[in-house]
Amino acid sequence: MISATGVASYKTLVSRLLRVFGAHGPRRLVLRGEVAYNTGMAIDLILGTAGHIDHGKTALIKALTGVDTDRLPEEKRRGITIELGFAELELGPYRLGIVDVPGHERFVRNMLAGATGTDLALLVVAADDSVKPQTREHLEILRLLKLDAGVIALTKCDLPDPDWLDLVEEEVRELVADTFLADAPLVRTSAVTGQGLDELRSALTEAAQQAVRSTGRRESGPFRMAIDRSFTMAGHGTVVTGSVLRGKVQVGDELTIEPGGTSVRVRGLQNHGRSVEQIHRGQRAAINLAGVHHEAIGRGQELATPGHLIPSRRLSIRLNLLPSAPRPLKNRALVRLHVGTAELMARVVLLDRDQLTPGDWAAAQVFLNQPAVTIWGQPFVLRSESPIMTIGGGQVLDPHAPKLRRRDEQSLKFLTDLAADDSVMRASAALFFAGWDGWRPEDLARTAGVDDVQGASRALADRGDLVEFDVSPTRTIRVHRRVLDRISRRVAAVLKRMHRENPLKTLLDRSRLASHFTYLRSEGMLGVVLRRMAEADKITLSEREIALAGQGPQLSAKQRELLERIVELHRDAGYQPPSVEQIQAQVTRNSNAVPQLIQVAAADGRLTEISDEFYLDTEHERQMRSLLADRLTNGNGLTVSQIREILQTTRKYAVPLCEYLDRIRFTRRQGDVRVLCE
Ligand SMILES: Nc1nc2c(ncn2[C@@H]2O[C@H](COP(=O)(O)OP(=O)(O)OP(=O)(O)O)[C@@H](O)[C@H]2O)c(=O)[nH]1
Ligand SMILES: [Mg+2]
Numbered sequence: 001m002i003s004a005t006g007v008a009s010y011k012t013l014v015s016r017l018l019r020v021f022g023a024h025g026p027r028r029l030v031l032r033g034e035v036a037y038n039t040g041m042a043i044d045l046i047l048g049t050a051g052h053i054d055h056g057k058t059a060l061i062k063a064l065t066g067v068d069t070d071r072l073p074e075e076k077r078r079g080i081t082i083e084l085g086f087a088e089l090e091l092g093p094y095r096l097g098i099v100d101v102p103g104h105e106r107f108v109r110n111m112l113a114g115a116t117g118t119d120l121a122l123l124v125v126a127a128d129d130s131v132k133p134q135t136r137e138h139l140e141i142l143r144l145l146k147l148d149a150g151v152i153a154l155t156k157c158d159l160p161d162p163d164w165l166d167l168v169e170e171e172v173r174e175l176v177a178d179t180f181l182a183d184a185p186l187v188r189t190s191a192v193t194g195q196g197l198d199e200l201r202s203a204l205t206e207a208a209q210q211a212v213r214s215t216g217r218r219e220s221g222p223f224r225m226a227i228d229r230s231f232t233m234a235g236h237g238t239v240v241t242g243s244v245l246r247g248k249v250q251v252g253d254e255l256t257i258e259p260g261g262t263s264v265r266v267r268g269l270q271n272h273g274r275s276v277e278q279i280h281r282g283q284r285a286a287i288n289l290a291g292v293h294h295e296a297i298g299r300g301q302e303l304a305t306p307g308h309l310i311p312s313r314r315l316s317i318r319l320n321l322l323p324s325a326p327r328p329l330k331n332r333a334l335v336r337l338h339v340g341t342a343e344l345m346a347r348v349v350l351l352d353r354d355q356l357t358p359g360d361w362a363a364a365q366v367f368l369n370q371p372a373v374t375i376w377g378q379p380f381v382l383r384s385e386s387p388i389m390t391i392g393g394g395q396v397l398d399p400h401a402p403k404l405r406r407r408d409e410q411s412l413k414f415l416t417d418l419a420a421d422d423s424v425m426r427a428s429a430a431l432f433f434a435g436w437d438g439w440r441p442e443d444l445a446r447t448a449g450v451d452d453v454q455g456a457s458r459a460l461a462d463r464g465d466l467v468e469f470d471v472s473p474t475r476t477i478r479v480h481r482r483v484l485d486r487i488s489r490r491v492a493a494v495l496k497r498m499h500r501e502n503p504l505k506t507l508l509d510r511s512r513l514a515s516h517f518t519y520l521r522s523e524g525m526l527g528v529v530l531r532r533m534a535e536a537d538k539i540t541l542s543e544r545e546i547a548l549a550g551q552g553p554q555l556s557a558k559q560r561e562l563l564e565r566i567v568e569l570h571r572d573a574g575y576q577p578p579s580v581e582q583i584q585a586q587v588t589r590n591s592n593a594v595p596q597l598i599q600v601a602a603a604d605g606r607l608t609e610i611s612d613e614f615y616l617d618t619e620h621e622r623q624m625r626s627l628l629a630d631r632l633t634n635g636n637g638l639t640v641s642q643i644r645e646i647l648q649t650t651r652k653y654a655v656p657l658c659e660y661l662d663r664i665r666f667t668r669r670q671g672d673v674r675v676l677c678e
Contacts, residue, residue, distance in 0.1 A: 042095040044282035045208050046243045048118035050111070050138035053080060053103035055126035056155035059191035061100050064200070065089050069100040080104055084114040084228060086284055088272045091201055094208040096120075097272065097284035099243065103134050108141075108390070112381060113299055113341040115141060116226050117243030119211040119282060121150035122204070123181060127188070128159040130168045131175050137390050139179060140322060144393030146379045148180045149211035151187065151203045158190040219280045221445070222305035223247035223255065225287075226340035230298045236268065238294040240303060241286045242341065247305065248280035249287070255303050257292065259311035259371040264291040264303075300342035302373050308446070311371035316363070316398035316433070317380070318419055319348070323359040325384075325391040330355045331406075335391070337366055339380040345369040346382075351406050351415070361394070363415045365404055374399040376418070376430070376449045395419075398433050399447060410482070418448065427456040428465045432480040436487070436525055439478045471524025479525075487520070487529045492538065495548040503554040504596035506603035507545035553600045562590055563597045567606050570617040575624065575649040575657070577614045611656040624657070625666055629676065637673025 049057040058081050062068050069085020070076060085100035099118060101111040121142050125135055142150070152172060157165060169186060176182055185203040189196035225242040233239050249255065253266045268288035269279050279285040287303065302309060321329050329335075331354050337346040346366040356362050374380075374396045381393040397418040404411045417429035430448035431439055441457035444450040460466035468478050494516045498508050517526045534541040538549055555563065565587060570577050580598065584591040598615060601607040607615040616624070627646060631638060638646070644654035658674060661667040667674040 041093070042090070043093055043208070043212055044095050044097065044280065045119040045211055046099060046117055046282055046284070047089070047096040047120050047122055047204070048099045048115050048142075049101050049122050049124060050115075050135075050142055051103055051124035052126070052129070052132035052134040052138075053105070055103060055124045055129060055132075055135070056191055057081070057103060057122075057124045058085065058100055060122075060124060060153060060155055060189060060200075061085070061087050061098055063189075063191040063194065063197055065098065069098075082107055082110070084110060086272070088284075089204075091205045091208060094205060094212075096204070096208065097243065097282070099284070101138075103138075105134055105137075105388070108134070108137060108383070108388075109338070109343055111138060112141060112338040112343070113226075113228050115145055115147075116228075116341050117245050118142075118145075118147065119149065119215055120204075120207045121147050121181070123150060123152045123176075123184075124155050125152065125168065125172050126156045127154045127165055127168050128156050131171050136175065136324070139175065139181070140324070140390055141381055141393075143179050144320075144379060144381050144390075146395075148214050149207045150181050150184050151200065151207050152176065152181060152184055153196075153200060154186060154188045156190060156192075157188040157195055158193045219246075219248055221247050222308035223249045223253070224302060224304045224308060225249075225285060226300075226302050226342075227257075227297065228299050228341045230294050232294040233288070236288050238289045238292055238297070239286055240289060240294075240297065241284065242303070244279060244281045244283050244285050246281050248278055249285070249303075250278045254306060255289075256306040256309075257297050257301050257303055258309045258373045260297070260301060261311075262292050262296070263306070264289040266290075300340070300344075302340060304373075309373040309375070310400050310446070311373050312400040313368045313371050314401045314403060315366050315368070315372070315374060315396050316401040316404065316415060316418070317366060317394050317396055318361060318415075319356065319364045319382070319392060319394040320361045321356045321358050321392040322390065325358040326387065326389075328355040328357050329391070334385070336383040336385065337368065337372075337380055338383065339372055339374055339378060339396070342372055344372055348382075349406065351404060351408075352412055363397075363412055365401060375446045376426075398430070402433060402435055410486075423448070423450045423452075424456055424459045424463070426450065427460055428463070428480065431460060431466060431478075432482055434480075435483055436477065436479055436520055436522070441478075469524075469528050471522055471528075475524075477522065477525060477528075484529055484532060487517070487526075488533055488538070491517070491526075491529060491533060492548060495539065495546065496551060499548060499551040500554070504559070504593065504600055506553055506600060507540075507542075507547050510541075510544055510546045513546055553603075555597075555600070558590060559593055559597065562587060562593065563601060566594065566597055567601055567617070570607055570615060571619070573617075574620060575616070575647040576653055577610075577616055579614055610660045613656065614653075625661075628661070628667070632667070632674070632676040635675070637670055637675040639673050643674065 051057050058070050065087040067087035069087050070081055072083060075082050081102035087098040089096040089098055099114040101114040187196045187200045187203050189200055224246045225244045227240045227242050229241045231239055249266055251266055251269055255264055257264060266287055267290045269276050270286040271279055271283050331350040333348050335346055335348055337344045346368050349365045350356055351363045353362060376396060376399060378396045382391050384391045397415055414429040414432045417425045420426055426448040427444050427450050430444060441453045444453040444456055450456045465480055466478060467481050467484060468476055470476050494513060514526055520526055530541055533539045540547045566583055569583055580595055584594050602609055602615060606618055608618045608621040609615050631646060640654050640658055643658060644651060662669060665677045668677050
């Protein structure tokens with residue numbers, strides 16, 4: 001990190017400014033300003049160098065641009081690049097922001113940070129040294145990062161004899177066969193003699209054209225930039241730099257730093273040393289921020305439009321282990337994950353196998369030691385600790401993933417759908433993985449790479465995948481129908497268990513069921529699931545009680561015998577049914593099951609509840625109503641005593657029986673008598 005704090009003389013301040021922004025001499029600044037003004041419509045792209053240590057990357061960039069991107073004293077002393085270097089190259093309609101990376105194997109992590117956001121690559125191979133380990137590794141990284149345009153430069157062509165050059169060229173062609181550079185131009189150059197520089201410029205112009213065709217401009221939409229440096233500048237405060245991945249930013253804009261969620265305001269902007277009002281994708285940006293200390297942020301974090309990025313420690317991914325990986329990748333292996341400019345420790349959980357063979361692809365989840373911000377489709381690179389090398393990479397499928405069970409067929413199917421070309425299929429899968437967490441249509445851009453989010457969510461509703469319901473007057477929940485199915489299955493499983501634990505109960509306590517689903521964080525959500533289950537006759541449901549269809553009480557032979565005895569006692573007793581205590585007195589065994597068994601008989605419709613105290617045999621209850629109906633049709637009412645006589649019972653039973661008849665609206669009270677209800 002570069003620090004430029006403290007009061008400095010004008011001269012040191014200028015030199016610091018230039019160093020910090022990777023800029024050029026003052027005369028050049030003015031010139032560049034004019035060029036920028038005249039070519040206001042320039043198409044900006046980021047070019048990244050790649051190649052083995054000492055192969056002449058920095059020298060070639062200097063030959064092309066006049067800028068020595070090695071600016072650290074240590075870089076000068078050791079003659080190698082350590083940190084990222086920056087320069088700028090105008091090529092007709094294109095303006096290339098150049099990121100020069102180190103080739104040393106110990107600084108591959110810096111190369112990875114620099115490779116983020118690059119649109120085209122300049123792969124450098126020294127003619128006197130040919131293909132070397134970091135030539136291969138950098139090429140693999142660019143491939144994994146999904147670059148698809150570039151140029152190969154054979155450097156130091158002033159050194160070896162021409163026959164040797166042909167051999168090297170052959171080796172390079174062999175290396176890049178089957179990669180995005182298979183058909184790329186290979187230009188013989190020398191930074192010493194200037195050989196091939198014009199040819200290189202025109203090859204780069206063509207590659208730029210191709211990069212624009214394949215990446216699009218991506219200047220619309222949210223702003224996003226992965227931070228590669230953060231430092232402080234005297235008189236300005238915090239400055240962060242990076243390659244703008246998407247969108248544009250203006251002085252005065254409010255942005256968020258993620259992970260962390262820190263709100264900041266853009267105080268000033270520079271592009272290659274020029275102060276500008278606006279910076280867009282494909283440009284290098286130095287952004288002066290208000291609202292944050294430079295030490296509170298750093299490489300790996302991102303600057304974005306508020307709400308655009310959501311940090312997560314868990315990602316679902318599609319993972320490729322390189323054929324060159326030294327050994328299979330085991331489930332739960334610990335690796336380094338490079339995404340954006342971030343480098344994180346990650347545990348890889350393979351979802352459909354126990355180990356991944358070199359060369360193969362698999363669906364996986366990574367559990368990170370710190371949150372990362374990614375979007376659907378974002379490429380990443382995996383490196384192993386020992387040996388320290390690049391072993392694989394792939395794309396993010398779910399940037400904010402729920403924990404998935406291994407070998408779960410439904411999850412694996414939806415993960416496959418997330419990698420599909422069909423955007424509605426991806427949208428459906430993203431909706432599924434959003435679970436019950438308050439999905440919004442606009443999330444689809446980030447979670448499924450869908451541009452037309454409204455169209456996609458309409459298609460989801462039409463397919464019946466998207467279920468919307470209001471859980472409160474102000475809150476609508478949107479979920480995948482398969483998510484509701486999943487919750488339904490859990491409800492059924494919990495109810496089954498509750499029935500097993502309460503074998504004599506016909507109806508279960510609804511609030512006890514709800515206590516198993518607090519993780520839904522919405523009463524309304526469970527309510528919707530239960531209503532859908534009731535409509536499908538999978539459960540019976542009332543305000544307080546619930547039962548799973550086909551899950552009646554489970555009685556033992558003894559209990560069944562006792563149940564029959566209870567029903568028999570009621571049948572024999574006519575309109576003077578026994579109380580619970582009386583029944584218990586008559587049966588010696590299992591007497592404490594009596595109250596529940598009475599309820600079982602009532603739920604089966606064999607007994608009818610008259611009051612808290614007693615039940616009637618259901619057949620007697622029906623007879624009672626027909627007896628009384630006969631006597632009541634004349635319109636004259638009956639007193640309690642008359643009813644007692646008709647039923648040949650005692651007052652102890654007649655009063656509750658009359659109250660029962662009123663309650664079920666068979667009779668109604670009129671003064672001293674009961675009359676029939678119409
Ligand atoms: N003869 C000759 N020497 C060159 C040429 N290009 C670079 N060199 C020399 O090769 C050495 C390494 O060059 P750099 O440009 O620093 O190499 P690099 O690829 O940037 O190295 P790292 O950034 O450390 O990976 C330097 O001593 C250069 O002077 C060339 O075209 N011809
Ligand atoms: Mg260098």
